[in-house]
Amino acid sequence: MIISKLFKAPPKFAVRSSTVPVISNQPPMESHPKRQRTTRLAGRNLKRKLCQDTGVSAVVTKFTEIDDENTGLVAAIRSHIEVLNSGLSDPDFDRDDVEEAAADISDLAQIDENVEMIVENGAIPALVRYLGSPWSSEIDDNVPKSCEHKLEKDCAIALGLIAAIQPGYQQLIVDAGAIGLTVKLLKRRGSCVCMASNAVIRRAADIITNIAHDNPRIKTNIRDEGGIPPLVELLNFPDFKVQRAAAGALRTVSFRNDENKIKIVELNALPTLVLMLQSDDPSVHGEAIGAIGNLVHSSPDIKKEVIRAGALQPVIGLLSSTCLETQREAALLIGQFAAPDSDCKVHIAQRGAITPLIKMLQSSDEQVVEMTAFALGRLAQDTQNQAGIAHRGGIGALLNLLDVKTGSVQHNAAFALYGLADNEENVAEFIKAAGIQKLQEDNFTVQPTKDCVVRTLKRLQNKINGPVLNQLLYLMKTTEKTIQIRIALALAHLCDPKDGKLIFIDNNGVEFLLELLHFSSIKQQRYSSSALYELAKKATSFAPEDSAPSSPTQQVFLGEQFVNNPTLSDVTFLIDGKQFYAHKICLVASSDIFRAMFDGLYKERNAQNVEIPNIRWEVFELMMRYIYTGRINITKHLAKDLLVAADQYLLQGLKRQCEYIIAQDICLDKIPDMYELAYTFNASALRRACTLFVLEHFTKLSSQLWFAQYIKLIIPEIRSFITEVLTRPVQASTTLV
Numbered sequence: 001m002i003i004s005k006l007f008k009a010p011p012k013f014a015v016r017s018s019t020v021p022v023i024s025n026q027p028p029m030e031s032h033p034k035r036q037r038t039t040r041l042a043g044r045n046l047k048r049k050l051c052q053d054t055g056v057s058a059v060v061t062k063f064t065e066i067d068d069e070n071t072g073l074v075a076a077i078r079s080h081i082e083v084l085n086s087g088l089s090d091p092d093f094d095r096d097d098v099e100e101a102a103a104d105i106s107d108l109a110q111i112d113e114n115v116e117m118i119v120e121n122g123a124i125p126a127l128v129r130y131l132g133s134p135w136s137s138e139i140d141d142n143v144p145k146s147c148e149h150k151l152e153k154d155c156a157i158a159l160g161l162i163a164a165i166q167p168g169y170q171q172l173i174v175d176a177g178a179i180g181l182t183v184k185l186l187k188r189r190g191s192c193v194c195m196a197s198n199a200v201i202r203r204a205a206d207i208i209t210n211i212a213h214d215n216p217r218i219k220t221n222i223r224d225e226g227g228i229p230p231l232v233e234l235l236n237f238p239d240f241k242v243q244r245a246a247a248g249a250l251r252t253v254s255f256r257n258d259e260n261k262i263k264i265v266e267l268n269a270l271p272t273l274v275l276m277l278q279s280d281d282p283s284v285h286g287e288a289i290g291a292i293g294n295l296v297h298s299s300p301d302i303k304k305e306v307i308r309a310g311a312l313q314p315v316i317g318l319l320s321s322t323c324l325e326t327q328r329e330a331a332l333l334i335g336q337f338a339a340p341d342s343d344c345k346v347h348i349a350q351r352g353a354i355t356p357l358i359k360m361l362q363s364s365d366e367q368v369v370e371m372t373a374f375a376l377g378r379l380a381q382d383t384q385n386q387a388g389i390a391h392r393g394g395i396g397a398l399l400n401l402l403d404v405k406t407g408s409v410q411h412n413a414a415f416a417l418y419g420l421a422d423n424e425e426n427v428a429e430f431i432k433a434a435g436i437q438k439l440q441e442d443n444f445t446v447q448p449t450k451d452c453v454v455r456t457l458k459r460l461q462n463k464i465n466g467p468v469l470n471q472l473l474y475l476m477k478t479t480e481k482t483i484q485i486r487i488a489l490a491l492a493h494l495c496d497p498k499d500g501k502l503i504f505i506d507n508n509g510v511e512f513l514l515e516l517l518h519f520s521s522i523k524q525q526r527y528s529s530s531a532l533y534e535l536a537k538k539a540t541s542f543a544p545e546d547s548a549p550s551s552p553t554q555q556v557f558l559g560e561q562f563v564n565n566p567t568l569s570d571v572t573f574l575i576d577g578k579q580f581y582a583h584k585i586c587l588v589a590s591s592d593i594f595r596a597m598f599d600g601l602y603k604e605r606n607a608q609n610v611e612i613p614n615i616r617w618e619v620f621e622l623m624m625r626y627i628y629t630g631r632i633n634i635t636k637h638l639a640k641d642l643l644v645a646a647d648q649y650l651l652q653g654l655k656r657q658c659e660y661i662i663a664q665d666i667c668l669d670k671i672p673d674m675y676e677l678a679y680t681f682n683a684s685a686l687r688r689a690c691t692l693f694v695l696e697h698f699t700k701l702s703s704q705l706w707f708a709q710y711i712k713l714i715i716p717e718i719r720s721f722i723t724e725v726l727t728r729p730v731q732a733s734t735t736l737v
Contacts, residue, residue, distance in 0.1 A: 015068035030631050073114065077121050080104050084126035095151075102130060102154040109161040117168075118164060127162075130155040131181035131204075149196040152185065156203035165406045170211045174218055179225045182207045186230035198239040205231065205245035209252045218551050219257045225493035228253065228263050235272040240284055247276060247287035261295050265302055270295075270309040277314035282323040289318055289329040303336060308342065312337065312351065324365045331360060331371035338378035345382040354388050361397040366406060373401060379418030381543070390426040391415075396433040407445040414444070414452040415622035421459040427468050428475065430460060431482050436490040437527055461494040469499065473507055488512040492531035497538040500726045504535065510722050514715055522702050525711070529698035532722060536692060539725040558586045564621070565626045571598070572609045576617045579609075580624060590627045593649045615645050626654045634661045640677065647681040656685060663689040668700055672710065691721050 019388075080101040087098035105123055108114045130151055159178060161663040164168045185204035188197065208227060212219045222228065231253075233248035250269065253260045269291075276288035276706055292311060296303045315337070318330040338345045353375075360372040361483045376394060379385045389395075398420075401413035417435070420426050430436065439457055442449045464472070476487045488509040495503055513535075516528040562583060569581035587594035598605055612620060626632045634642060634657055643658035645651075659678075663686055666674055671690060678687035691714065694701060701707050 060167045099151050106154040106158040109158045115165045127155045128176040128178045149200040152200045160210045161413045183227045202242050202245040205249045208249040212252045219253045232267040232269045244287050247291045251291035274311045275307045275585050286326045316353045328368045328371045331375045335375035335378045349385045358394045370409045377416035386423035390429045394428050399438045411449040414449045418456045421456045424463045431490040464494045485512045489531045492535040525707045529695045533695035575620045591649045659683045659686040666693050
């Protein structure tokens with residue numbers, strides 16, 4: 001036969017496919033896994049499998065680069081197809097030529113770029129017809145020539161490769177009558193017991209896998225044409241490769257097809273699939289667990305049948321498989337076995353699932369981690385399992401997964417942590433693992449995860465009382481410094497305000513926070529400032545609108561009409577060359593300074609005119625208006641000067657109002673000046689407002705060059721502030737915010 005060998009490629013094999021489960025986020029908090037279809041492997045994956053099975057290096061020639069070669073390839077493909085068609089029409093045609101043509105088509109089909117040309121030139125009908133070889137009844141030396149099975153095998157390989165490229169090719173293969181012929185090949189198990197025959201049966205199962213992939217109609221056609229019973233029978237075939245291929249085909253046809261699932265179970269496939277779970281060959285137990293997984297998915301009744309068939313322990317055993325795909329499938333099955341309506345959560349833990357699951361959280365495969373977190377989340381709905389998972393280090397491992405950027409991994413981990421937080425025995429473990437800080441970092445990619453984390457923190461907060469609080473206080477006094485600090489940080493956010501004094505004053509918790517603020521890294525300082533801010537905020541417990549000071553309660557207010565009025569005036573102040581008429585009775589009642597000035601031994605006592613050298617007219621006038629009426633409108637540009645005047649004349653009510661106005665203008669750039677003003681004029685309310693602002697905006701302020709030294713200088717003020725707010729009634733607050 002004259003065929004250009006330029007267009008031959010190394011032989012290859014169609015391979016079974018795998019299952020890749022995924023997670024979809026569904027409300028309210030738990031992510032429910034979707035078992036994905038069996039995935040067909042395209043040319044590049046087939047080449048990889050070829051290298052593994054045969055040791056032949058995959059060679060890919062890109063004919064599209066040179067037009068002449070591309071034209072030659074088309075001619076070669078047409079020549080092969082003509083040979084195949086001639087063999088069907090001419091009974092005397094050389095069979096060796098037909099076999100060689102089929103082999104060449106099979107070899108060329110391993111290159112993705114070639115498949116379209118193969119299909120467009122009419123290869124599919126010819127390849128399908130040869131699945132029922134016209135020479136199957138010929139005898140040569142008392143041996144059926146079909147025992148070589150090379151022709152059927154090569155045609156089956158080519159069809160499997162073509163079907164793996166696109167759904168349209170699947171339908172063309174089915175329309176050519178492939179299902180019925182493939183089913184006949186599956187039933188050939190007794191006609192010839194040899195490796196070649198086994199290979200044909202295996203490739204026939206691969207055709208079923210590839211044409212049914214993600215194609216509901218073809219899955220139904222396979223059932224209608226009797227394809228499921230022989231596949232179930234082949235699960236008991238002596239050749240493990242045939243078993244594997246049959247399980248892979250059942251895995252595919254059962255995906256999202258309830259009728260096929262029911263048929264497979266009715267044919268009693270489950271006991272054999274469960275036995276295959278115990279195979280030492282990873283490829284066998286991998287396909288078996290994939291098939292069982294697809295049968296169980298969204299089928300509660302089948303799930304019960306699988307458990308009754310004894311699958312639980314083998315599946316738990318496969319959590320330790322060396323195959324990552326098998327681990328992933330096993331973890332997903334464990335999660336499905338532990339569904340909310342299931343009563344076997346404790347049984348799963350008792351049979352040893354928790355330890356390998358926690359180990360799997362460290363896997364390099366993100367999908368393994370995702371399924372493992374899903375399984376632990378389901379198991380964590382049981383009280384005893386909650387304690388067991390935490391005891392084996394599950395909390396720390398799950399907290400680490402919150403740093404993973406993949407939303408489904410984050411969410412499954414968050415949901416598992418939510419379950420573990422339901423057990424008060426685990427609260428200390430959360431805190432010791434720095435879990436509160438991790439949950440508060442807000443690095444979560446999807447809103448359901450954020451909502452889940454909020455609920456977890458709330459669940460933990462509700463348990464900070466009684467024995468849990470006593471345990472934490474004991475640990476804060478006896479354990480290592482790192483844990484003591486973590487406890488103080490957590491309790492600042494979670495404790496009841498009424499327990500603030502007990503925790504942070506009586507048990508010295510505030511000193512751990514201040515020590516962290518003084519000596520630690522910026523990150524640790526941020527944790528400390530956040531905790532101190534939350535602690536102060538909870539202790540003060542008042543709304544911003546209530547923080548403005550009220551008018552003074554002095555006994556005498558002469559009223560607006562007497563402001564700078566000479567009527568009955570008995571003293572005149574001279575400011576900036578201007579006269580201000582005043583009344584001693586009002587002044588003495590408002591301020592100890594004025595009382596000393598006019599009732600004491602000072603020269604102003606009997607003076608008719610008193611000079612005020614260090615206050616501007618508009619400031620003095622506003623101060624006097626406050627003394628006469630108890631009410632003034634303080635503008636921002638006069639607030640500082642008025643604060644100085646109020647401090648000089650001990651007008652505490654006015655001073656308090658000035659502090660309030662100034663505090664409204666606190667910002668990052670003004671903090672140093674604000675603090676200096678507060679310290680210079682003993683403006684305690686302003687000073688504490690600045691302190692609260694620094695704690696709240698620590699992250700932004702920490703980037704300022706002056707801030708590192710500055711924060712150390714104000715630690716005494718922070719200590720004083722926190723101590724004061726924790727040792728007074730929660731409602732009685734005078735702090736400005």
